Amino acid sequence: MAVIKPFAAIRPGEEKAAKIAALPYDVYSRTEAKEIVAKHPESFLKIDRAEIQLEDSVDMYDKRVYQKAHDTLWEMVEKGTFIREEKPCYYLYELSMNGKVQTGVVACASIDDYESGIIKKHENTLAEKEVDRINHVDICNAQTGPIFLAYRANLVINQIIEEVKQEKSVYDFVTEDDVRHRVWVISEEHQITTLENAFAGIREIYIADGHHRAASAVKVGCKRRQEHSSYNGTEEFNYFLSVLFPDKQLSIMAYNRVVKDLNGMTEEAFLRKVSEIFEVLPLGKERKKPEEKGCFSMYLGEKWYACRMKSEDIPDNPVYALDVSVLQEKLLAPVLNIADPKTDKRIDFVGGIRGMEELERRCKTDCKVAFAMYPTSIEELFAVADAGLLMPPKSTWFEPKLRSGLFIHALERE
Structure with missing residues (x-):
């Protein structure tokens, strides 16, 4: 059964979310990423593609790039641009495009479920692509890009989602590609427990998109286990950042x-x-x-x-x-x-x-x-x-x- 757990997210302050949110790191070339950050200085691309903060002569896979990403991220946390959630929560992430709405549960999935096949793959990964994200996650000490997971629609989860969406969202903005993004925090204990139990009853979770990010997150988790021989399985490195969507909403x-x-x-x-x-x-x-x-x-x-x-x-x-x-x-x-x-x-x-x-x-x-x-x-x-x-x-x-x-x-x- 799937272990899908709440976590205490580090996330932008409400007024910063629209300025920080960025498309995935692999959508852009180095030049394109640099142009985006020149127009939008707070874009998360300056962390996901930190080479754009260094001289062009610095290789994008140089260890200095990952250290720059680490330093930028944690400086922004220190300054209060990003806030730390006080307790483990689930989150809802709704995306609306061309009249179609899909709402996912933001949570952490288990690296053990990935390795045992409860979280199922449909693509091979390339080792050289993994190395980049392994270094990024390991040196940043954080997962910054969620894995897109899918599950067969579940009535209990649907009910919680609809209940939470009656409340005021913490983020609500439209990006340049006309996609509306809304986010809710699920902090009520009874809702958290209900969601955790509902996911525990789901036998298969599927990677829809993000195979390389998932494989990299799992390898970093396994590396941390070796470094912490007394780990007990509850440590955060045993889990990876995900957004889980019901199959009926996906196209x-x-x-x-x-x-x-x-x-x-x-x-x-x-x-x-x-x-x-x-x-x-x-x-x-x-x-x-x-x-x-x-x-x-x-x-x-x-x-x-x-x-x-x-x-x-x-x-x-x-x-x-x-x-x-x-x-x-x-x-x-x-x-x-x-x-x-x-x-x-x-x-x-x-x-x-x-x-x-x-x-x-x-x-x-x-x-x-x-x-x-x-x-x-x-x-x-x-x-x-x-x-x-x-x-x-x-x-x-x-x-x-x-x-x-x-x-x-x-x-x-x-």
Whole structure:
């Protein structure tokens, strides 16, 4: 059963939250992060990407970067920019975008649940990406970016959430991307106990987004255990910062594909190949998103095509039945010779938030063909994780993105 516990967050004062909240560290390049902080000096990016406070000659993975992040964070705590919660609490974090609302419980999840498989993964992690966040968490002595977790909706948890949301929120602001963010503190003992018991009855928790942050947090926790041989499991380093959302509220956007060449074929020859593999309907200039699983739209030669996968080509396997897998196995690998989309420089991935216009733009600049996919569903994600399998790279794009800097989980008291 899942251990999802309250914690005493370090968080911005009410008047500072909107100025501090920042998109995840890996959304920006170093140059972009520097530009954001130049415009918004209190942005949490100056902690999450502390290299922007140092000379450009300093490597972003230099130990001085992580020390600068540590010093900036704890100076802001010392000055009162961040406040320490007086007791362990849960928090609600609501995000509203385009009329859709999702509300998560901010809490700490157990590194033991991660290692035992109660918290389930659907992606592999890269060691070099982990090292950066391991150093950041360990040297900052805090987790600063929450892991996006999902669970199957629970009536008791839903009731507590609705009850708390009748109260006044502590944060309420709209970010530049038109996402509204609201936060409530859950400090009543009976609500805390009810939530903790309700989560204890949930058998599976899923990582929706943040696999590298989760793996890094767990490795830091295990390192701290080795350093504290008399640990008893209650120490904060045994847990990692999370926001848990019910599956019914989550929507996954498409993760589209663009390819830079046609593997030596003309557009006409490539279109004939595609038509042999899939059912293809010309759309001309009409942009039409795929409307159901098993369908995708293709942009080739400044024209759109609606494509449908053949049922006999969709296997009874939670990974290989994914639309992105069928496209890879039936077209990208055998026809375009893209054997490994993780390493092949000829393919690129475009988040659905950028729209189909971005696919057209790419095909008019550096690519020859684009594929607009139907989004992977949360049920498909759960099925892959339940089977102990892994999704292909770039299978899911979650929006809106959780902001960093609103909740900080200290591993040990400074």
